[in-house]
Amino acid sequence: MNISFSHLKLFYVFALLSIAISSSQTPAGYDLWLEYSEIREPTILSEYQKVTNSIFFSGGNSILLNAEKELVKGLDAMLGQASDIQDSPNLSNTMWVVKKDGLNQELQSALKGYFEQIGKEGFIIKSVSVDGKNILLISANADTGILYGVFKFLQLMKMQKSLDEINLIEAPKIDLRMLNHWDNLDRTIERGYAGFSLWNWQKLPKYIDQRYKDYARANASIGINATVLTNVNANALVLTSAYLEKVAALADVFRPYGIKVYLTARFSAPIEIGGLNTADPLDKDVIKWWNNKVTEVYKYIPDFGGFLVKANSEGQPGPQNYGRTHVDGANMLATALKPFDGLVIWRAFVYSETDATDRAKQAFTEFVPYDGNFLDNVLVQVKNGPIDFQPREPFHPMFGAMPNTPLVMEFQITQEYLGFSSHLVFLPKLYEEVLDAETYRKGKNSTVAKVIDGSLFNKKISGMAGVANIGTDMNWTGHPFAQANWYGYGRLAWDPYLSSETIAEEWLRLTYSNNSEFVKPVKRIMIASREAVVNYMTPMGLHHLMDTGHHYGPGPWVGDLSRPEWNPTYYHNADKNGIGFDRTPTGSNATSQYAPEIAKIFNDPETCPEEYLLWFHHLPWDYELKNGRILWDALALKYQKGVDQVEEMISTWKQVKTYISDDQYNEVRMLLEIQLQEAKWWRNASLLYFQTFSGRELPDGVGRPEENLEYYKSLKFPYAPGN
Structure with a gap:
């Protein structure tokens, strides 16, 4: 029997994982931001011990059972004592966890007006008075609200927030908070950098891996309520009965955590599994x-x-194959789903x-x-920028331009164009930049966030999707700090107005330490990290300077692919006269797709933000910027700044070594060394190539490449992950 190296590797990964998870000590990073340790x-310890001395928990179905189990798990670990949970209320209870319909008249009166604010998924965490006695109350209209409220309470407790600071009336601002898995039925993951797919289709439906439950628990802890199990480059087989029973088994695991299952539908399925001759x-x-x-x-x-x-994208079948429109295709599926309250999410x-063009x-x-023209159970899912998850893009002009259609934001959590799982890149900074962008579609303060949450055009349903970075790696995401992108995406899907600084601090306190001497400097690393990647890439x-297919490393010289828009040369247009893509009226006129106020800013290189300058303009190498530097020098210094920023990250990480374990420190240290090496690779390869057009020397302060251009062009990576 022939066994390939890839199969041996897969067996080895799963064997290690099974041993680690079955042991009493879970592997480092496995618990994500949900590891509870004693306060x-x-x-703070005394404060929480008093308020949780006697707890009335009004239980019931499987969602409430999971909420109760989580509360007990967290309290027992953080307080160092067994919790006293009671299923009937009395005056000795210091804490109540109960839905609205289980509250007495006095408590309902004390909370009058709050329940109308929180909908089906929101919660209340508040100190209230009952017969002259103060109790801490976690309440909600529905079961999922209780589950989310319990997770939130435990997170606040873990971050050592004083009870005096806890007075929350909170509800999600976005309805559909979804992960998109680009997982294939053979367990490979397109653009996956953290191992293989979690879904073991071969063993389903009978074998339920503990990881499925832990995955659902992690998502519920940040309010994610939907998951698409399969790749958007879809396989029709997942809609056969043999696979539907497997999907049903996963849905049974996720349901008690408030998570609905979605699938990708291959448009040609009626031909491929239905025996028809048309779709x-x-x-x-x-x-x-x-x-x-x-x-x-x-x-x-x-x-x-x-x-x-x-x-009808990248070779996928669709209605245009038959001379039909996206509306025809989406509405046909929406009509089939309508009796079951199902949704069609049609990617743009x-x-x-x-x-x-x-x-x-x-x-x-x-x-x-x-x-x-779309039916009311159709949502159109739009990537954050108009190209493809680049390190930086202007916001997609569709946001705000379709007032009669609910648009779902699609962010990428997995780091396809951002160094895979080798680079520390805090993506909530990118998400925040997009969500805060002004569309001007209804005047000033018409932000992308207001389009997405439905408030700008009074939409009945809203959504956000994140392309997952989750796999079978012991720490789920490959890089420990990539967990922060999963966490941060969930937090922004719940509330798109949160700041990336707030999210970074939460995650650090929940994952590593509450010590401010650790949190402050590492938060600075996180906040600066995305800009560092933009600078050195x-x-x-x-944009789109990555090498062919796998998108690993620089390839600005690639120009021989069959489709022009697959080539980096298509995007940078470097020649002896300059560099950049002219999207103004003298070029492709893409700026006309934005509101006039935005188009005016982008059209003029004098007013166009420097971070988008070469996105919208082709400029001479000696074009003078506002700081007096010519374009070539400024570009080279930006590449160098990115390298310098990674070196600063390494230096800062060394300074906080004493606040974490050796394993935690060393894992990130090694990855930062890889990041520095690859940042230099990006700088050297890119500048050597562009130098062939500019004909100019590198300015002072820019590191000199160790190799020549032909060396960097010769590098090949046929087995880069996620291809």
């Missing part, structure tokens, strides 16, 4: 097939969420190999004219 600060969305047999298939899905999974669809990531314009051109608005 050492005496005042035309207006064909009566195709319509009947999808109606029957949806009915079958709901027999397996009664609370199935719906379908995520990638169609489209670009055509036969369209010679600027790739950045194509999604807007294909979708905006159909605003208002794609400064000043450059």
